[in-house]
Amino acid sequence: MQISSPELTIAPFLFNHQSVLENLPPTENEALLEFSERKEFPNSAVLFKEGQFPKGAYLLLSGIVRIDATSPQGQRQVIYFYAPGDWMGYRQLLNNQPLPIAATAIGQVETLFIPAPAFEELLRSQRYFARNLLEALSLEFTVWINRLTTFTKLPVRERLAICLLILRDRFSYLNPPVKYLICSRADLADFIGATNETTVRTLSSFRDNGWLTSRGKKITILDPDALASLVGSVSKD
C-alpha cells in the first residue's frame, strides 16, 4: 500500500513559519504592527545580499522569494523558496552574523519589514513571540535532515520531482493563483544540485511522460500525483 500525495511529498521539506504569529495575544500583535513597515519589491529585486549584516527581519506577505548561497568558488546553491507567512533574515539578527544567503524576489513581492532594533525590542518584551520563534527554529531541524537525506540518497529524477512539487505549492499562494510556475533551468538545477543539462534532460523525460508542459521558463504541472508517486515509490520496500 502506497500513500503519496503532492502535499505529503513536500511537507518534510517546508518550514512552518506561519506558527510564529499563532496564538499571539492581541497586545503582541499590535506591538508587531506598530513597529513594522510595509515594503514591496518588483520581480528580480534583491531583498538582501550574502555577506551583508541584516538590517531587519522580513515577513513575507505575498509573492515568492528565492534564497541562495554562493560558495567562494562561485558555486551557487538554491536553498529555499519562501511563501507568504514565512520569515526571512531574522536568524542572523539574533546572532549578529553576516547573512550567509541572498534573497531575490520571484515576481511581485510584498513584505512586512521589522527593523533590527524593533525586532530586538519585540523579542525582549513579547514573550509569546519569542517562544514561537524558538519553536519555528527548532522545527527547521527536521527539515534540514530531510533535505540532507534527499540529496544524499535520491537520484536526480526524484529530486527534480520534489522541487517541482514545492514550486507548484509556492506558486499556488499567488493572487490571482496561477496554473503554471516560472523558474529558470539554472534555478531548478541549483536547487536540486544537478547540472543544467541533466536537469533539462530529466525535465524533458517528464514532458514525454505527459506529466508537464513547458514553454521557456513557464512550466505547467499536469500530473502532480505522478510526480508524487515517483518520489513515493522510493518508499516502497
Place this chain on the structure above:
Amino acid sequence: MQISSPELTIAPFLFNHQSVLENLPPTENEALLEFSERKEFPNSAVLFKEGQFPKGAYLLLSGIVRIDATSPQGQRQVIYFYAPGDWMGYRQLLNNQPLPIAATAIGQVETLFIPAPAFEELLRSQRYFARNLLEALSLEFTVWINRLTTFTKLPVRERLAICLLILRDRFSYLNPPVKYLICSRADLADFIGATNETTVRTLSSFRDNGWLTSRGKKITILDPDALASLVGSVSKD
C-alpha cells in the same frame, strides 16, 4: 594564496552550542544545576531513539555522541557527532514532536540531563538561557547550508576528508586525549553519503598517500594538513 587548516576546514560544519551557557547570570546557572541530573552511558548505549517523544534535554559533558536518522526505507544517514558542550534532544522538547533522530554513545559518555518539565520551567523563567538557546539555534542555519553545499558539490574524496577532520576534532576532547579515532566504515559512509565500498577505497587511497593509518575501526590521522588542503584546494579558483 591558499589558506586551509584543519580547524578552518571543519568550522563551517560545527554547531556552537557552547554559547548557550555563556554569560549566564549566576542565578540562572544555579537554577540549571538544581534542575538537572547526571547521567552516564557506556559505549554503544542509546541515549534516545528515533520516533520517541523526548523526555528531556541532554548537555554532553564528556565523550562523543553519534546522531543518525533512518528513512522509512531503512536508509541511514549519520547527521552529526556531538562533542562536550553540545546540547541534544532539546529541539523537539520545544515543539512537542517525536525525535527525528537517534543518539548513540561512542565510547564512555557523561551528560547532564534536564527533564522536560524542568527545561520548560527554565525556559520560562530564565531569560538569558532562552535567549542563548535562540541564538544557538539560529547559528545552526549556516551549518546546514554548508552541509548541503558540501553534499551537493563536493566529490566523495573531499567529503571523507572533512569527515575525518571532524572526527579527529571530536576525539581530541576525550580525556585522556587519544591520537586516533574509532569509527566503523559504515558510520563514515553514512555520514558522507557514500557506499561502504567507495568509502573503503577512498580511505585506502588516503592510506597510500601516507595521510593516515588504520587497523580495524582505529584510524590514526598522520597528516591533517594534507586532508585540509585537499578540501581547501576546492577553493582555489
Place this chain on the structure above:
DNA sequence: CGTGTAATTGACTCAACTCAATCCCCGTGG
C-alpha cells in the same frame, strides 16, 4: 581457536557530468 561481523578488493555497470553545438524564446529597435 573457531566464527561471525566488518573490512577489503575486483570486475562490471550506469547515472550524471563535461564539452560542444544548435535551437528557441523574447525583448528591442527600425
Place this chain on the structure above:
DNA sequence: CCACGGGGATTGAGTTGAGTCAATTACACG
C-alpha cells in the same frame, strides 16, 4: 509589425566517479 541579437534551453557524444554484486580476508570476541 517584423527582423535581429543575445541569453537561456535543448540535444548530442563521449567520459567518469561512484554504485552494485560477488568474493576474499582480517578482526574481535566468546
